[in-house]
Amino acid sequence: MSSRKRKLEQNSIWDRTKVENLFSKNEIKSIHIDKLYKYLVRNVKQKSWANMKDYPKAAMKLLNENFEFCTSKVLGAQEAEDGTTKLLVELQDGSQIEEVIMYYDTRNNEKGTGRRRATLCVSCQIGCQMACTFCATGTMGLKGSLTEGEIIEQFVHALDIADISNIVFMGMGEPLNNYNNVKAALKMLTDSRFFALQNSHITLSTVGVIPRIMTFAEDFPKCNLALSLHAPNQELRKRIIPTAKGYKLDKLMNTIKQYQEKTKNAIFIEYLLLHKINDTEKEARELGELLKDIKCTVNLIPWNSIESPSINYKSPLHEDIIKFKEILKEYDIPSTIRQSKGNDIAGACGQLVVDQSKQGKNKKIKIVDIEDLSKK
Structure with a gap:
């Protein structure tokens, strides 16, 4: 792209x-x-x-x-009440991106299972051209793509704060539209001779760039794929995800089935709930029919308010979220309600956008931010 x-x-x-x-x-x-x-x-x-x-x-x-050890630098960090840490990073050309460190504790003292882990959410582009109508990042447009080094540098910066064990490509940008650099970075991050992150601890999120999904399956069959679906039919998906015009839902779901046959992996389905847009019983049952033959977990993501006057969606009602989840259960589709991280520092789903017009060391930078990952 x-x-x-x-x-x-x-x-x-x-x-x-x-x-x-x-x-x-x-x-x-x-x-x-x-x-x-x-x-x-x-x-x-x-x-x-x-x-x-x-x-x-x-x-x-x-x-x-x-060469330089890092061509980017951390301008500042914000820590939320839940421990989530957001880093504002300036790239060498003055562009700015954000990365977010999230902490999850799955320990069970009685069973002696689980662990406390730090997950890093990285960006792969400056802005995004997918222009999803619910996402603040889309309001930026696409300013450029990150190099493989700039992607890895986010991980290097995060190591100054936490021992990172998981990475999610859910920050700014569409990973499959910057695939060559994402691929090179993933190779370094998962190589057992170097950073040695487990492939199963890597998740790549895509809106559904069909030509690249099977390439990702070939290159990283043990990594996880998350599909930002957000609608159960083509017409509604086109309404809230403009790129759905080029990547039709029937072809996308066929590709997802091929991906699953190739990798044997379960798919994470990301579904952002928008009040009275895609969160009614009708959409829940449509989604159940669409996914009933796919091994997946649906992450239900209540929409967060975003500091953008052009985005007029409303957050779903609690009872509608619960009802949606119950309907999916009727179709034997497991689902989770996303554990929101970093809301008090604008560090939650759909809120990542850096105002590129307010860059500079001595200027106040307005930040609104990111998509985090539900507990696996």
Whole structure:
């Protein structure tokens, strides 16, 4: 998908593709690339490769002259009452994105099961061109896509605050519209030689970019897929998700079935509940019929108020949420009501947008924010 071409002068050390290309051009053996990243990961809080021992002088010179440990920087952090932490990150071209760290405690002291985990929600684009009518990020439009290094840098920044075990691609942007960079970042993050995150602890959320879904299945069959569905029929989906015109629901659901046959994974279905738009008994039963043959869990997401005058939806009533969930149960479809995180710092579903017109160190930046993940 097209976007404004970003002018970047610095190279992130986490852009492995660029390191590989430069080393190849200068006839540096590829074994030194793996050694570099093993060192960086083990010593990530040093934020430098300067103390790496027994490394070729020519390779070290190339790294020093051409790369930075991070090309982005954290401008500030906000912590919610529930512990959720939102980081405002400035990229090298002055663009700004947000990432959110969420904490979940699934420990059961009696059974001795579960754990307390930190999940990082990352952005993959600056804004988004999918223009979903309920989502604040869509009001930004698409300003540009992140490099593989900028995606990984979000994880590196988060490690200064928490021991991250899970990542969800549910921040700004459509991951499948920046797939090459997302793919490269995922390879680094899940490689057992480097950050070694478990594939099952990675979730990618998409509005439904049909041509890329099976590519994702081929490349990362053990990662999770979340589909932002939000409507049980094509007409309603077109109304609230403009890109549904190009990705029709029948073809999308057929692709989801193919994905499931390939990976054997259950699908996370994200369904944002909008009062009197898609939260009535009619839509619940339509959704039940649509999903009855798909192994999935539906995450019911009550819509959050957003600081945007162009968005006029209302939050669903509690009794309507419960009724919707009960109807899905009639179809033997498991569902959860999303555990909202970070509402008091504008850190909840559909609220991620950074006002790019108010950038700069000495200017007040208005932030409204993000989509978090329900408990798995």
